[in-house]
Amino acid sequence: MNVSYQWLAEYIDLGQMDGRQLAELMTKGGIEIDIIEQLNKGISDVVVGYVAEKEKHPDADKLNVCKVDTGSGELLQIVCGAPNVAAGQKVPVAIVGAKLPGDFKIKRAKLRGVESQGMICSAKELGLNDKLLSKDQQEGILVLPESAELGTPITEYLALNDEVLELDLTPNRSDCLSMLGAAYEVAALTGKQVKLPDSGLTEGDKKAADYISVQIDAKEQCAHYAARYITGVTPAGSPQWLKNKLLAAGVRPINNIVDVTNYVMLEYGQPLHAFDADLIPDGAVHIRYATEGEVLVTLDDQERKLDAGMLVIADNNGPIALAGVMGGASTEVTSSTVNILLESAKFSGSTVRKTSRKLGLRSEASLRFEKEADAGNVAAALDRAAALIASLSGGEVALGIVEDKVKDPELRTIQISLEMVNRYLGTELSHAEVAAILERLQFVYQTAEQDFVVTIPSRRGDIGREVDLIEEVARLYGYDHIPTTPIYGEVIPGTLTKAQTVRREIRRRLADSGLYEVVSYSFTSPAKAALFPQLTEGAKPIKLAMPMSEERSVLRTALIPQLLEIAAYNRNRKNDTALLFELGSVYHTAEETLTTLPNEKHRFAALLTGNRTAAAWNSKAETVDFYDAKGVLETLFAVLGVSDKIAYVQAQPEHFHPGRTAEVRLQTAESSEVIGYVGQIHPDLQREEELADTYAIEIELDKLYALTGEEIVYQILPKYPAIQRDIAVVVDDSVSAADLIAVCKAQGGELLKTAKVFDVFRGERLGEGKKSVAISLSYRHQERTLTDEEVTAQHNLVTEHLEQTFAAQLRK
Numbered sequence: 001m002n003v004s005y006q007w008l009a010e011y012i013d014l015g016q017m018d019g020r021q022l023a024e025l026m027t028k029g030g031i032e033i034d035i036i037e038q039l040n041k042g043i044s045d046v047v048v049g050y051v052a053e054k055e056k057h058p059d060a061d062k063l064n065v066c067k068v069d070t071g072s073g074e075l076l077q078i079v080c081g082a083p084n085v086a087a088g089q090k091v092p093v094a095i096v097g098a099k100l101p102g103d104f105k106i107k108r109a110k111l112r113g114v115e116s117q118g119m120i121c122s123a124k125e126l127g128l129n130d131k132l133l134s135k136d137q138q139e140g141i142l143v144l145p146e147s148a149e150l151g152t153p154i155t156e157y158l159a160l161n162d163e164v165l166e167l168d169l170t171p172n173r174s175d176c177l178s179m180l181g182a183a184y185e186v187a188a189l190t191g192k193q194v195k196l197p198d199s200g201l202t203e204g205d206k207k208a209a210d211y212i213s214v215q216i217d218a219k220e221q222c223a224h225y226a227a228r229y230i231t232g233v234t235p236a237g238s239p240q241w242l243k244n245k246l247l248a249a250g251v252r253p254i255n256n257i258v259d260v261t262n263y264v265m266l267e268y269g270q271p272l273h274a275f276d277a278d279l280i281p282d283g284a285v286h287i288r289y290a291t292e293g294e295v296l297v298t299l300d301d302q303e304r305k306l307d308a309g310m311l312v313i314a315d316n317n318g319p320i321a322l323a324g325v326m327g328g329a330s331t332e333v334t335s336s337t338v339n340i341l342l343e344s345a346k347f348s349g350s351t352v353r354k355t356s357r358k359l360g361l362r363s364e365a366s367l368r369f370e371k372e373a374d375a376g377n378v379a380a381a382l383d384r385a386a387a388l389i390a391s392l393s394g395g396e397v398a399l400g401i402v403e404d405k406v407k408d409p410e411l412r413t414i415q416i417s418l419e420m421v422n423r424y425l426g427t428e429l430s431h432a433e434v435a436a437i438l439e440r441l442q443f444v445y446q447t448a449e450q451d452f453v454v455t456i457p458s459r460r461g462d463i464g465r466e467v468d469l470i471e472e473v474a475r476l477y478g479y480d481h482i483p484t485t486p487i488y489g490e491v492i493p494g495t496l497t498k499a500q501t502v503r504r505e506i507r508r509r510l511a512d513s514g515l516y517e518v519v520s521y522s523f524t525s526p527a528k529a530a531l532f533p534q535l536t537e538g539a540k541p542i543k544l545a546m547p548m549s550e551e552r553s554v555l556r557t558a559l560i561p562q563l564l565e566i567a568a569y570n571r572n573r574k575n576d577t578a579l580l581f582e583l584g585s586v587y588h589t590a591e592e593t594l595t596t597l598p599n600e601k602h603r604f605a606a607l608l609t610g611n612r613t614a615a616a617w618n619s620k621a622e623t624v625d626f627y628d629a630k631g632v633l634e635t636l637f638a639v640l641g642v643s644d645k646i647a648y649v650q651a652q653p654e655h656f657h658p659g660r661t662a663e664v665r666l667q668t669a670e671s672s673e674v675i676g677y678v679g680q681i682h683p684d685l686q687r688e689e690e691l692a693d694t695y696a697i698e699i700e701l702d703k704l705y706a707l708t709g710e711e712i713v714y715q716i717l718p719k720y721p722a723i724q725r726d727i728a729v730v731v732d733d734s735v736s737a738a739d740l741i742a743v744c745k746a747q748g749g750e751l752l753k754t755a756k757v758f759d760v761f762r763g764e765r766l767g768e769g770k771k772s773v774a775i776s777l778s779y780r781h782q783e784r785t786l787t788d789e790e791v792t793a794q795h796n797l798v799t800e801h802l803e804q805t806f807a808a809q810l811r812k
Contacts, residue, residue, distance in 0.1 A: 038163055050070075051120075084136075091144060093119070132247055171371065174368065174461065181459060188441045206396070212285065228397060230389055251266070258333060264388070269373060275320065425482055507583065521556075522585070535560065536557040542554055609692055612628060623693065633678055641709045656680065681696055725791065728759070743802055
C-alpha cells in the first residue's frame, strides 16, 4: 500500500512531522515502512506555460520554434523537437536556470542557429512514471489540461512536493489497505483525531428502485450488496487533483467515473464498480454462482471460462462481472455512457481468493476482498463515490440505495482485565493508562472494576482474541518501554560448544580456500551404503520405516557416496569441476533390526574433480591430483592445531585407487589409530559414476575435538639465521618418504626445525627396486647463531641413523 503524505494529511493533523519521522513512528508501532519515495526527483523552476505560436525551424525538418508564455510578461523562444507540440497547448516549461532530474541544468542554447530560452518537458523528463499515464501522454511532451493556471510551478500543479510511504503490511492488517485505515493508525500513535470525509451527497427526485433492482442468490458468499443509480453522467478526463492522488498511489487514471471508484477504494479500502446501467436489461442484477462452462469477457478483453463455484454479478442474460475481481466488458463505462449503476458489496474473501487464483487474475479489488474488506464501509463508500461522480461528471444521484442484505455486521466484544494485561506484558500499567490507549485506538469500551469490555470496530478484523487486544496495548505503550525480564532464573549467555566452534572455523577456512560446502541427504540407497566398507566399519544400514523412495531408504554410513552423487549431478549439467566438502553425521549400528539408538558420528569429507585452474590464453588447464586433496587435509589439520600428530600411510581400501590412497593416522603418545582416508576413487567406480579422475577424503572429527587447543599459541619470530643442509640417500623403493622424514626429525633434535623431500629419482644407475630421495634439512637455534661444527655433528647423526635404519647409501 502506497500512502501519500499530503493525502494522509487531509484526514489527520501530522503537525511538523516529515515523511521520515512519520515512517519511523509507524515502524515502531508495528507497521513497517519499506521505502519513502520523494516524488520530486530534483525539479526546480519548471512552470506551466502556454504555447502561443509554433513555426517550423528554418534549418531542421524535425524541430519547431515555439513562442511560449510562462506568465512572466514576455514570450520565450524555445526550440522543441517533440512531434506533438502545437499552438494553444498548456505545457510544462523549464526556464533558463531550471533543474531537471539527474541534476540536468537548463541553459541558453542555440539549436541549428536558432536561440532557445528553455525547454518544453515530457513526463519522463519530469521524473514521472509514464507507465501510469495514457499512451498519448507517454509520447512527446506532456500536454496539460486547459484549466492549468499559467505560471504555476509544475511541482505544485502535479503535486510533486510529496512523499510516498510504502507500507509493508502483514496479512492480518488489511485495515491499513486504505488511507483512512492508515489515518486511524497514525491517530492511535499520536493521540489525534481522524477527520472523516463528508460525502456531500445530494439526491434527486427520481427513485433508484424504479430503475434498478438487486437480488442475492448466493447468500453464503455475499452478505450485503448495495447499488446507487446515477443519471446524466458525462465520462471525461479527471481533474488534476484526482489524477495526482491516483498517480501517487501507483494507479493509472482512466476517466472521471472509473477514477472515482479507484479513489474511494484507496480512501475507504472498499472496492467499487461502475456498470453502464443502460446495458443491463431491466436494470436487474443478481449475485449468484456461475454455471459450469459459463463464459465472461472481462475488462482486459480476455475470455474467461468459469467454474460452478465462482461468484458472479449477472443480469437476466448472463454474467456481467466477476464478483470482487473484475468487471465485464459488456457493461463497461465508455464515453457514450449516460446512466450508471454503482456497486458496493461485501463478498466472501475465500470465494474471491479461489476465483482469483483459479483464473490467475489479481486486482486491487480482489486483494482487499481476499483480506476481508470492512463490512461497515459498504454504504459509506457508496455514498462518497456517488457524490464525487455526480460532481465531476455532471450527473444526478437517484433517490435511495437499492440493496439486498443477508445480515448486518456483528461487532465483536472482548473482555480483558488489567491484571491479565500486566501479566502478559510484564508491566505495571494503571487502569487509566490502558483506558487512554483504548481511546487512542478509538475502541468503544466499558469498565467493570478492573476489567475492560471492548467493542472492536468492524475495520479491525485482525483483533479476535484477548491476546490480540493486549498486543494493541503493547505496541501503543511502546515496545521500548516494556521492561526486560529473564525467562527463568539466572540467564547464562549462549555460546558455541567446542565442537561447534571447530566446525564453524573449518567451514570458514575451506570456503576461503575455494571449496564449496554442500549439505547432502542423510538418506541413501542400500547400494551406496555398502560402498567404502573401511569407512562404514562394518555397520548395518538402518532402514527407514516409510522411505520416500528406494534411493532414500536407509541412513547413510559414509559421506563420500553422497559427494559422488553431487559431483555426477553437476557433471551431467556441464559443470565438470567440483571442489566440494561436507561436515555431517553418519549413523552406525551393528544390529540387524534396530532396537537402540544408532551411533551418530561427526565426519568431514571432501571431493575434488576437474580442474584446479581453468585454461587461459597463456596457460593450459591444470587438473586436480592427490596432493590437492592432501593439501585440503593439511589445511584442516592446521586449523585444528594437530598437524604434528598426523601421519599418512599408503593403503589399499576398497573402492579407492590401490596405488594413490593413504590412510590418515592420528598418532599420540598412547596409540596410533586410523581416522580416515585420502586418495583417488577407484577407476571402476569413476567410470560407473561417469566422472574424470576424482579424489576424496573422509575422516572422523570426534577423535580430533579433544586434541584441538582452546587458544592459539604464538611463537617468537626467529632472530638468528638458519643453516640448511641437503642430503640424498638411495633406499629400497618400498621405503616411504614419510619414514625417512620421521627418522630425520627424531635424530635432528631441537636444532632441526624442518625436513622436507624436494626430489625423488629412479633410474637404471641406481639399480632395480631402488630410488634416490633428496631431503632438505634446516637447523636453527632460537637464542644464538649456530656454528658449523654443531650443525655438522647433528647432521652426521641424522645420516648415520638413516644408514642404519634403512640401509641407505649417501649419494655424493
